[in-house]
Amino acid sequence: MYVQSHSIGWLCYFYIMQFYSADFIFDGHTFLPDGNVLVMSDNGMVEAILQNETNDSVKHLQGMLMPGMINTHCHLELSHLKGMIPEHTGLVDFLLSVNRGRHTFTPEQIDVAILQAEQQMIQNGIVAVGDISNSNHTLIQKQKRQLQYHTFVECVGLLDTNAQQRFEYSLNLCHEFEKLHPASVVLHAPYSASDTLIRLVNEVSANKRTTIHNQECEDENELFLSGEGNFLRLFNAILQDDSFFHASGKNSLQTYLPKLDQQEKLILVHNTVSSEEDIRMAHSLKKELYWCLCPNANLYIENRLPDIPMMMKNGCELMLGTDSLASNHELSILAEIQTIQEHFPAISLEEKLTWATSNGAKALGMDNTLGSFVKGKKPGMVQVENVVTRERLPGDLVIRCRP
Numbered sequence: 001m002y003v004q005s006h007s008i009g010w011l012c013y014f015y016i017m018q019f020y021s022a023d024f025i026f027d028g029h030t031f032l033p034d035g036n037v038l039v040m041s042d043n044g045m046v047e048a049i050l051q052n053e054t055n056d057s058v059k060h061l062q063g064m065l066m067p068g069m070i071n072t073h074c075h076l077e078l079s080h081l082k083g084m085i086p087e088h089t090g091l092v093d094f095l096l097s098v099n100r101g102r103h104t105f106t107p108e109q110i111d112v113a114i115l116q117a118e119q120q121m122i123q124n125g126i127v128a129v130g131d132i133s134n135s136n137h138t139l140i141q142k143q144k145r146q147l148q149y150h151t152f153v154e155c156v157g158l159l160d161t162n163a164q165q166r167f168e169y170s171l172n173l174c175h176e177f178e179k180l181h182p183a184s185v186v187l188h189a190p191y192s193a194s195d196t197l198i199r200l201v202n203e204v205s206a207n208k209r210t211t212i213h214n215q216e217c218e219d220e221n222e223l224f225l226s227g228e229g230n231f232l233r234l235f236n237a238i239l240q241d242d243s244f245f246h247a248s249g250k251n252s253l254q255t256y257l258p259k260l261d262q263q264e265k266l267i268l269v270h271n272t273v274s275s276e277e278d279i280r281m282a283h284s285l286k287k288e289l290y291w292c293l294c295p296n297a298n299l300y301i302e303n304r305l306p307d308i309p310m311m312m313k314n315g316c317e318l319m320l321g322t323d324s325l326a327s328n329h330e331l332s333i334l335a336e337i338q339t340i341q342e343h344f345p346a347i348s349l350e351e352k353l354t355w356a357t358s359n360g361a362k363a364l365g366m367d368n369t370l371g372s373f374v375k376g377k378k379p380g381m382v383q384v385e386n387v388v389t390r391e392r393l394p395g396d397l398v399i400r401c402r403p
């Protein structure tokens, strides 16, 4: 549609403009006042937000209009494990099940599951993903560039003796993904990395965005505090040995975070059992820290949630992730918001939508183009048709993604 507008004048000579109003417009940070109009060019760029625009071309959309969402933590390569892992077993048994299950599928089955999972994210209004990879299985799908990605190539290795070999494998894989989009080598979790591996990954982390699974369960803290507990069962199942592990006497985060002195932009994922004291210690290290919540995966695996109000009170910058279909029934950031809404009804919808959009974009370094309706950005547009209040999402969502 070719439109002339009094308010934005000459811009219309160069682009075809679309004018949108909605019952509610969330701009990535806040709900705009009633009557505001979003002006988008036909290439998906935000041109302006106008107040009291009344030209005949304004198209009114039912429900809520918001920028495309950011899934800050996913494992697309595990999509074929959907429905395969029992719920509420705890992290150690979950990890053992994933380890058993991931090798029993054909490459074709894995590829189809990845394709379908990506399509599901697109239909659910997701435009960018922080995706964990241990393999090159997602390379082909990512080459199609249907979503924006930062790939975090995970490094796992319990023994110092094979740390160099594990590290070089991950570094080579990272170079493959870097041909497509930003990528970095990261540690999987504090309990799955030897001291040598932590040092090697830390050494290549300067100026990179990194991530780590943090304090996902009490067993993890217990391992580092006392050298006891359920994780010894994991070590013995994988290596038939647990003598390599030495407790530090401090909990997980307090043990490893000071060692990651080159990881300045770090996304901590899960944080299910992180305490106020942990958060204060982490913030005292003066990093750019991001705290990613994956509530549906937490309920799936451990059947508990992080203390989100406490994290908010302590100034944690929050964002949302789905984790993988091995530990979630769907890849939907709005479904994560619904779960938080159900368990912590006092947290405003505006706050949660900010985590889902502008905060996620910032954590992945994509905030120059994504996450908010700001002139010059191309954040995508998502309409949730059946939203009737600024306070909460309805149960069954009617989502429409607009090009």
Ligand SMILES: [Zn+2]
Binding pocket: 073, 074, 075, 132, 213, 269, 323, 324
């Ligand atoms: Zn994960």
